[in-house]
Amino acid sequence: MTPIPDYCSTYEVPHRFSAIALRIIAIVNVFVAGPAFYCILWHTPRGMQFYKWLLLLNQFWTALYSHIITHGLLPIMFLPFPVMYFRGWFSDLGVPPVLQLSLCTVIFNETLFSMLFLFFYRHQVLLSDNSRFKLSQNSIVRIIVANILLVFLLTASLKFNIADQEESFDKILQNWDHPPCDLWHPQRVVLMNDENIVSTLTNISPMIAMLLMICFIFHSFHLMNRREVVSAATRQKQKTFLRSLMYMAFLPSISFIFPSTYIMIAYKMSGQNTVNGN
Numbered sequence: 001m002t003p004i005p006d007y008c009s010t011y012e013v014p015h016r017f018s019a020i021a022l023r024i025i026a027i028v029n030v031f032v033a034g035p036a037f038y039c040i041l042w043h044t045p046r047g048m049q050f051y052k053w054l055l056l057l058n059q060f061w062t063a064l065y066s067h068i069i070t071h072g073l074l075p076i077m078f079l080p081f082p083v084m085y086f087r088g089w090f091s092d093l094g095v096p097p098v099l100q101l102s103l104c105t106v107i108f109n110e111t112l113f114s115m116l117f118l119f120f121y122r123h124q125v126l127l128s129d130n131s132r133f134k135l136s137q138n139s140i141v142r143i144i145v146a147n148i149l150l151v152f153l154l155t156a157s158l159k160f161n162i163a164d165q166e167e168s169f170d171k172i173l174q175n176w177d178h179p180p181c182d183l184w185h186p187q188r189v190v191l192m193n194d195e196n197i198v199s200t201l202t203n204i205s206p207m208i209a210m211l212l213m214i215c216f217i218f219h220s221f222h223l224m225n226r227r228e229v230v231s232a233a234t235r236q237k238q239k240t241f242l243r244s245l246m247y248m249a250f251l252p253s254i255s256f257i258f259p260s261t262y263i264m265i266a267y268k269m270s271g272q273n274t275v276n277g278n
Contacts, residue, residue, distance in 0.1 A: 050137075051121050054144045058117060061148055116212055117144060123216045126223040 040055050120140075127134045 051140065051144075054141060054148075055117060055121060058144050058148050061152065116216075117147070120216060123220050123223075126220055 037059060040052055040059060124135060124140065
């Protein structure tokens with residue numbers, strides 16, 4: 001077992017706190033991904049079975065990627081220190097800080113835009129064939145496949161940035177049950193920079209995704225109310241399905257937006273872009 005540093009005995013975060021946090025976040029990941037799988041499996045509209053399997057693959061891959069990256073980047077704490085980044089597993093395995101920040105951006109984007117796909121494909125079903133917003137089946141397939149390939153390539157990049165795969169895997173398994181207390185110890189890392197594209201995308205992408213979701217939702221409800229050929233019961237089922245998607249997507253989106261906005265405000269108020277460690 002990795003020896004515990006001397007300062008761990010007096011450090012304010014308990015040694016077992018990391019292990020408890022890892023298990024809580026694992027449960028949260030399942031809770032967030034569960035409604036998406038439920039909506040795809042049991043509420044996929046007729047005539048979109050092919051989309052269903054593509055969306056399932058996209059959602060599964062994004063959930064798996066989110067789970068891996070969340071544990072690898074843990075812990076990223078936003079409170080009570082607004083611009084403090086703590087050493088996570090990827091730091092422990094020697095993954096460069098720039099790649100860590102890039103992966104943090106990707107998990108934000110992929111999680112949000114995978115939810116956005118759910119609204120997008122539902123919205124496409126409601127559109128009439130002569131609508132100018134109606135995309136062909138091939139176009140939708142290309143968009144979903146491109147997102148799946150993007151997640152795959154970024155996940156594969158981890159393999160080339162961790163030197164000893166076997167030793168790293170053993171260390172992850174060991175830290176799962178016995179995480180070192182300095183896993184929560186702060187270090188000096190550039191977090192926010194006006195010229196840092198990664199940080200900018202991390203804060204802008206949730207807002208873009210939220211605006212697109214809102215547009216899809218309101219236009220979908222508008223289309224449902226206008227369709228006279230659909231019975232009232234069917235229309236009610238469609239609205240219930242859309243509301244379930246809305247609740248499922250908005251909750252994690254809001255949890256992403258508040259911390260990122262808080263970081264931006266704190267950074268502007270402090271006038272700094274680094275945090276001191278030991």
